[in-house]
Amino acid sequence: MTRLGLALLLASLGTGAFAETRYLPWPEDGAAPRPYIFTQQHNVENRPDAEGRVQLIRKGYPLQVQLPGNPAIWSFRAEESENVAYRGRTMVYSPNRIAGTESLLVFDLELSPEVRDGDEGRITFTTDQLPSALERVVPGGVFVLRFTVIDPG
Amino acid sequence: MVLGAETLAVSRALAMPGEPLRTLPELRSENGRVRTQLIVQNARFRVGDRTLHMPAYRFEHMAEGSLPGPTLRVKPGDRVDWDLANLITPTGIPDGATPAQQAMFDQLDYTNVHVHGLQVSPGENHDNVYQVLRPFCAPERYTYDIPGPDTGRPQPSGMFWYHPHKHGSTSHQAWQGLSGAIIVEGEIDAVPEIRDLRERVIILNGLLVNPAGEVPRAAMVPNSGFSPFSPIPSQPTDMLLTMNGQLRPTIDIRPGELQRWRVLNAAPHRFFWLNLDDHDFYQIGQDGIPFASPRPVKRILMAPGNRAEFLVRGGDPGSYALHADIYEQGHPGGARPGWIIGSVEVGGAPRQDPMPTRLVAPPEMPDLPIANRREIRFKGEISGNDPAGDQDASGDGALVPVKFYLDGKVFALNRIDQKVLGGTVEEWTLINEDVFQHPFHIHVNPFQVVAINGQPTNDDTWWDVIALPSKGALTIRIYFRPDVSGKTVYHCHILPHEDNGMMANLFIYPPGTDMANPPPVPDTPMPSGSGPCTI
Incomplete structure (x- = not known):
């Protein structure tokens, strides 16, 4: 059996992430926890090439979603999100990086305080003014990130 | 050295904030020669209040790796031989990655080594960035004959460096700190002041x-x-x-x-x-x-x-x-x-060291007619909206997170993008269509900037990397030294740009070649095998 074949077999035997990896605690060395940052490239909604992508999030770390905008405005969809709490928005000057956008919209979020190891969640943002430069990576102007909470500690 | 063993050592470096700047380990040529192994192996380093785990360079005589790598000191005319040994083991694996997903990124542990700025042959087993060394495979020999006075154009005396240049993994390994200084000692080191x-x-x-x-x-x-x-x-x-x-x-x-x-x-x-x-x-x-x-x-x-x-x-x-x-x-x-x-x-007792007023005569651009003028266009795409391939690629294929182009193309191993003749002077206009200030780098031969947005600079500074103006253009003049020929590259030195396409091939023909009908360039073999070797 080839190496790739073996790898695929092992992957198929598992039930997602938990079958394959033990999660070692990260050291608590005094550094402030940095956020998990998600950009438009992390979107999985309506993206066939993102199928099977697993995003695990450790408890205790902040979350941030950064999406190109201006004039497009992205909105957090609480009713289509799960196990996350919205904390605020910043608009950062970022012209001439991505066609049709002048800024980055930076959204701060955090896991809901009651989440436990193994809980699943979802983050959803939408826009009605999707720039054409994002029409394939965020089809329909719907950004979704699905995740599973882990708590190695 | 025992291949296959990973020795994890905590660096002796003083790495807490406020500690005295560390002097990096050194190896100096003797009698015109250096012969060693350049070993890349995982180690642990204390940096500030954190412990880092990443590959590090060491020379054969060193017991443990150094972050960054040790310094090599040589002189024009020296010969350097080192065998690159890749003992990298995977680190940084994402939570939940399956073995198949991990295998997708095996190549991040493949490596080679480039001697940045040395005017040496890019040929096989020299400064060849096309070589690929997988972990725990047999070490590969690299030999560099540093141009001496006998060439009529010796390697200038100053600071150069070495670092990995495996296309696709250069940025990963640079973020791991894999880098080391090469000091070429020469005329400027004799200036009395x-x-x-x-x-x-x-x-x-x-x-x-x-x-x-x-x-x-x-x-x-x-x-x-x-x-x-x-x-x-x-x-x-x-x-x-x-x-x-x-x-x-x-x-x-x-x-x-x-x-x-x-x-x-x-x-x-x-x-x-x-x-x-x-x-x-x-x-x-x-x-x-x-x-x-x-x-x-x-x-x-x-x-x-x-x-x-x-x-x-x-x-x-x-x-x-x-x-x-x-x-x-x-x-x-x-x-x-x-x-x-x-x-x-x-602090301490005052001194009054004299400031030199004259240093050395820098190399001169040969007084030759411009043999050729070219334009190179730089463009990046960071939306994540494009499928794989060149700038005009279309279709429903998998999207690529970022893409960077030279002349609308991503790097291709066996496409020769520019053919030049050794012993000639050319002018290249580097046109930046981005706000990213792509730093242009070309291997083997340095260059001078003769114009910015078409305006003359009257500046005789030599560079081997220069940042392009945002949405602007630089015109550079390059002398392709006649005694170095072969296939090499030019690229953006923002290495995640290079890894994602912004690199191209250059072939330097030896003097006397009929450039109207140059001989074909043989293909560079595609690297074979995947994953680590087993020994």
Whole structure:
């Protein structure tokens, strides 16, 4: 059996992430926890090439979603999100990086305080003014990130 | 050395903030020769209050790796032989990655080595960036004959460097700090006012680490914030800007003392705009090529890959911050933030070291007609909206997180993008269609900038890396030395750009070639095999 074949077999035997990896605690060395940052490239909604992508999030770390905008405005969809709490928005000057956008919209979020190891969640943002430069990576102007909470500690 | 064993050693480096700047280990040529192994092996390093786990370089005689790598000191005319040994084991694996997903990124542990700025052959087993060495395979030989006086155009005396150049993994390994200085000693080292100065070899790194102290083993996308890249799947990342592997070390100097600093920006992405409070810099060389006389400057901008060599005179007693000033380099989210990277402590008995007024005669551009003029266009796409392939690629294929083009194309191993003739002078106009200030780098031969946006510069500085103006153009003049021919590359030295396409092939034909009908260039063999070797 080839190496790739073996790898695929092992992957198929598992039930997602938990079958394959033990999660070692990260050291608590005094550094402030940095956020998990998600950009438009992390979107999985309506993206066939993102199928099977697993995003695990450790408890205790902040979350941030950064999406190109201006004039497009992205909105957090609480009713289509799960196990996350919205904390605020910043608009950062970022012209001439991505066609049709002048800024980055930076959204701060955090896991809901009651989440436990193994809980699943979802983050959803939408826009009605999707720039054409994002029409394939965020089809329909719907950004979704699905995740599973882990708590190695 | 026992292949297959991973020895994990905690560096002896003094790596806490405020500790004295570390002197990097050195190996010096003897009787015109260096013969060693250059070993890349995982190690653990204390940096600030964190422990990092990443590959590090060491020479054969060293018991443990060094972050950054040890310094090599040579002279024009020397021959360097080293066998590169790859003992890298995977780090930075995302939580939940299946073996198949991990295998997708096996190539991040493949490596080779490039001697940046040395005017040596790019051929097989020389400065050949097409070689690929997988972990735990047999070491590969690299030999460099550094041009001596007998060539009529010796290697200039100054600071050069070595680093991995495996296309697709250069940025990952640069974020791991894999880099080392090469000091070519020569005429400038005999200048009386310089000869006896205290010298500092300083390597600036940008280490992109997750909370485990490892560089994420994943595709990376740019983002706003202090840590400028995020992996897919995401992991929290931090950016550590270090000097000789240390956070904010101190450099001692006496009032009135002149010191000679040789500084390398080995970070794969971050520009360093150096600024020392209440002190000027007296620059004596750029990218390893000395000036005719010192040039006083307040700040020095270093794109990734640049070297600056300068004198610093200690001022009044006290402590002074050394800054990487805030700089807008075109990254998403605006300027890269300012950062204090170290400090200078002035104290002790005063001195009054004389400042040199004359240095050496720099190399001259040969007085030859311009044999050819070319245009090269730089363009990046960071939306994540495009399928794989060149700029005009279309279809419903998998999207690529980022893409970077030269002349609308991503790198292809066996497409020869430019054919030039050794012994000629050419002018290339580098047109930047982006706000990203792509630093242009070409292997083997340095160049001079003759115009910016068509306006003459009247500047005889030699470079081997130069940042392009945002939405502007530089015209450079290159002399292709006649005694070095073969296939090599030019590329953007923001290494995540290079890894994602912004590199192209150059073939230098030997003098006498009929360029109207040049012989075909044989294909470079595709690397065979995958994953680590088993021994």
